[in-house]
Amino acid sequence: MQKNADERYQTVKDLLLDLKHLKRELEFSDELERSHIPAFAKSANVGAVNQSSENATIMQPAVSTQNNISQQPSSAEYVFGEVRKHKFVWLGALAILLLGAIGLGYWFFASRSASATQITSIAVMPFVNESGNAEVEYLSDGMTETLISSLSQLPKLNVKARSSVFRYKGKDTNAQTIGKELNVQAILNGRVVQRGNDLTLYIELVDANTENTLWKADYNRPMSNLITLQSEIASDVSQKLQARISNVEARKIAKSYTANAEAYQLYLKGRFYWNRRTAENIKKAIEQFRAATEKDPNYALAYVGLADSYIALGNYADASTNETLPQAKAYAMRAVELDDSLAEVHTSLGNINVHSWNWAEAEREYKRAIELNPNYPTAHQWYSLWLTFNGRLDEALTEIKHAYDLDPLSPIINANLARTYLLKGELDTAAEQCRKFIEFDPAQPQAYLILAFIRQKQLRHSEAIAEAEKAVELSQRASDKLAALGYFYAAAGKRAQALEILRELKEKYDSRKSKAAYIAWVYAGLGDNDEAFAWLEKGVRDRDGFLAQYVTLFTALDSLRSDPRYAELLRRIGLSHAVK
Known part of the structure; x- marks a missing residue:
């Protein structure tokens, strides 16, 4: 093997080519040897024909000494002679070399392919x-x-x-x-x-x-x-x-997805604001996405951004889904018309159908999204929620684990994974999942919220309250965290604190900054089932697209599950087959 890389065989093809050349040279040498006249015989004949020629003079010494010693062949003649005498040995060796080259070629290209694809x-x-x-x-x-x-x-x-x-x-x-x-x-x-x-x-x-x-x-x-x-x-x-x-x-x-550079930059700005997930930033995102569609009316991804933003307004700005869902759906359908191959738009349509209580259509959209892009974590995450809504917890765990593998540091995916363990009754595993994420990012309120529900299930009421208070503080008194804290206060017998939070939530509801179901949580903790169902009824009346989430994903309403009114509520939102 040559030390200089430039002198080595660069490919097996080059090696095989040289072996073929060697084979032809051996065959040519064999043919040449059969027709070759030894130098001493040739010089004698020439001397006899033309004694006066220069060739005869040069060759004469060979003639004069042939009776004394045997003619010594050249190194080339020696090789040719050896090849002739051991022709089959040489052919066998050549065959072995060819087989070896083929094996080497297989190894070379297989290893090169393996090394080229090793980054997965x-x-x-x-x-x-x-x-x-x-x-x-x-x-x-x-x-x-x-x-x-x-x-x-x-x-x-x-x-x-x-x-x-x-x-x-x-x-x-x-x-x-x-x-x-x-x-x-x-x-x-x-x-x-x-x-x-x-x-x-x-x-x-x-x-x-x-x-x-x-x-x-x-x-x-x-x-x-x-x-x-x-x-x-x-x-x-x-x-x-x-x-x-x-x-x-x-x-x-x-x-x-667009040929318009200005539209693309506006879309990037929209996603920049969208990823900050506050009411104010989502409104800014809508402005940018809308401007992108004005620059390029056929920009499908910009319409997906608009659809996602209007859905998010119902969650982060507590906007009425009666107002936001029709707009979200219109934008999503426009995106589908422009490009049906986008996993993002089918995921958005799945989410829109969930909030519209169209469960069968939602599942079809989620499955289509995953088919188009199995590496899209949001599709797996939201499909996991759909499965949870419908009581299929084992499948839900599989999907949220897939989302977690793709996006292991997502706060919402970590929270959903822990919550799925909680709903399956695997409390220690759920708590460990929360603990790991809190260690990585101690400023995420959702992890503390799920951990509070876990501690409540473990009858560790003081710890549940402490975790919920932390979640309220970090979220700047977000309605869902307040409602959970009120529920934990009530369950622990701290009625005065629970009633104070109940008053705050009702004020938020009147100003359209909270959901009716949150108030139902606190009443359930206080043991007032009639008031709890009355507020859940308001959620049905409001066509609150997030009602299924508040009813099935959290354990605050566990005390209501044996009441026939609970089964009726699930039936009215299309979840009569969900876990009771």
Whole structure:
């Protein structure tokens, strides 16, 4: 084997070619040997024919000495002679070499293929905005999210979701730590610099175990080429991660959903606000998504953003679903008309149907979304909730675990996983899930809320109250956390505190900042079932799209389940077959 890499065989094809040449040379040498005249005989004949020629003079010494010693053949003649005498041995050796080469070729290409496809999991870290301008933060965040979405189209690649990787934003965390916490093989880092109309992106693919750089590149483009740049980056990265990508997968990865650069930037701004999940930011997101559709009326993803935002208004702004759902559905249907292949839009339609109590249609949409993109965690998360609503807890656990594998640091997915364990009666496992996430992010109120319900089930009332108080504090007195605290106060015999929270919730309800079902929680804790059902009836009357969630996902109404009115309530919202 040559030490110089340039002198080695670069492919097995080259090796086989040289072996074939050797075989032909051996055959040619055999033929040549049969027709070869030895030098001493030839020189004697020449001397006899032309004694005066120069050749005769040169060859004469050979003639004069042939009686004294045997003619010594040259090294080439020796090899030819050996080949002739051991022809079958040489042919056998050649056959062995050929078989060995074939085996070597199989190993070479198999190992090369294996090494090329060994990266099966990746975390695309939040691109760093190095523009010196916080107002373009939407750009670095949006480019990260778009790349995550594109790479998730590869069915054999586990791409960690946005909510998991963005937990590291602004933190100086090394690749090995991220790799272990997210269970990925590779990390993709990026830096974005915008100067006027010029955009520069630096990206680097890093081995999460060794922290070695596997590949890096930089891209310089005008902002007007932002869309094609995103497609180019997605294609380049996917080729570095996996050796073989089908034409269909390649098209999905490089797909652009708009040709309008302004519309795309408005969409990125919309997602930037949407991901902050407050009432004010969701309203800002709606403005940006709507502006994107005005720039490009055929921009399907912008309509998906509008649909998601109007659904979220019912949760984060306590808006009436009677007002928000029709708009959400109209935008989602427009997105389907434009592009039926988007997993996001089918997931949104599933959610809209859940809040409209159209359960069969919701399940079809969730299944369609998962079929289109099995790596979309939100589809698995929301389908898990659908299964929970319908009492299929074992299947719900499978789906939420799948979502957790894709997005292990999502606060809502962690909360849903813990809650599913709680509803299945696996209290210790549920508590451990909450504890792990609180250790990672102690500022998330939802984990404390679920943990409070777990402690209540364990009859550890003082601990339940303490956890609920923490959730109320962190959420700035959000209605659902207040309602849970009121319920825990009531269950622990702290009636005065429960009534005070009840008063606050009723004021919120009157100003359309709370749900009727929350008030029912507190009445159930106080043991006043008639008032609890009266407020649940108001939820039915209001067509509260979140009513199924408040009734089935939390244990605050467990004391009502044996009452016939509870079964009737489930029947009226289409869940008569749900767990009692």
